[in-house]
Amino acid sequence: MAVQEELRPLVDLVGPGPSAPATVAGLDVAYAEGGDLLAAAVTVLDARTLAVVDSAVDVGRPAFGYVPGLFAFRELPALLAALDRLTTIPDLLVCDGHGLAHPRRFGLACHLGVVTGLPAIGVAKTPLVGVWDQPSAERGSWSSLRDGGEVLGRVLRTRDGVKPVFVSVGHRVSLENATAQVLALTPRYRLPETTRTADRLCRDALAEAEQAR
DNA sequence: GCGACAG
DNA sequence: ATCTTGTCGC
Numbered sequence: 001m002a003v004q005e006e007l008r009p010l011v012d013l014v015g016p017g018p019s020a021p022a023t024v025a026g027l028d029v030a031y032a033e034g035g036d037l038l039a040a041a042v043t044v045l046d047a048r049t050l051a052v053v054d055s056a057v058d059v060g061r062p063a064f065g066y067v068p069g070l071f072a073f074r075e076l077p078a079l080l081a082a083l084d085r086l087t088t089i090p091d092l093l094v095c096d097g098h099g100l101a102h103p104r105r106f107g108l109a110c111h112l113g114v115v116t117g118l119p120a121i122g123v124a125k126t127p128l129v130g131v132w133d134q135p136s137a138e139r140g141s142w143s144s145l146r147d148g149g150e151v152l153g154r155v156l157r158t159r160d161g162v163k164p165v166f167v168s169v170g171h172r173v174s175l176e177n178a179t180a181q182v183l184a185l186t187p188r189y190r191l192p193e194t195t196r197t198a199d200r201l202c203r204d205a206l207a208e209a210e211q212a213r
Numbered sequence: 214g215c216g217a218c219a220g
Numbered sequence: 221a222t223c224t225t226g227t228c229g230c
Contacts, residue, residue: 029220031221038221066221068218074221075220097219107219128219166219 001070004106010114013100017119017181019175021047023054024185026194027082027112028096029075030202031062032210038062039209040078041202044090049182050193056085057205058083059147062180068128069103072111073149083116092173092181093120094194098128101145101152113171120170122153123192127166137161140183154179158186165190 019162024047029040038061044054058081064073075097099109109122130145132155139160145153145168153168156179167182169175185192191199 031220031223033222035221066220068220071219095219102219122219124219127218 001104004104004111007111007114008104008106011100011106011110012172014170015119015172015174016177017093019177019180021181023047023088023090024092024094024181024194025086025090026094026096026192026196026198027079028195028202029078030199030206032206036061037206037213038075038078039202039206040075040082041198041205042079042082042086043197043201044086044088044138045194047091050185050187052197054086054088055197055201056082057201058082058085059205059209071097072108075108079112080115088190089118091119093118093170094181094185094192095120095122095170096124096195096198098122098153098166099168101128101130101166101168103129103167105152105171107168109168109170115150119172120172120204121170121181122166122181123174123182123195124166124168125191135164139186140177142167142179151175153187156182158182159190162190
């Protein structure tokens, strides 16, 4: 927690970040049943066509147990290792988890952004902190995710009539731009294409690693 | 003190 | 995160 408090001031919450990124990266991690093995994946997509143009994986051991609020310490090492293996530097990182919408305002997306220096946003499937009203059913509608007086992010409907996602700023991106980027990445499914391709890749990499042992 | 709790 | 079973809808 002290590490998070120390790094938090380095977060750029203003951005606004790239309005028309050339490439966008998705990051995700898969775990073996025993919890003793993990595979982290990064996929880089052409922001216009959403085709995967680069990718990398890292297979290893979890660096930390799963503790809500300290999630980054579990996945960051492997994600950074995978990022190091990319041959391109993406214009935006789309993380599977929260950014600002965190108990100490320093979730995975903020941590990854500060450590890499790259623009980053968080897209989580479930809430961690904050209260919100249900956004209307149409894709594109959203409501503010709040905690006390502060706005931590947005509850965004990415598909008509489908459970919304939780979008928050990570680093060097405005909340407005983060919302726009997520909508651009969800032409067909609830979750961003970046998350979907990274999820598929880390699952495949994990299966391969389990087969090899 | 008790419940909630990204993945 | 992972596993299981069934149901709904394109």
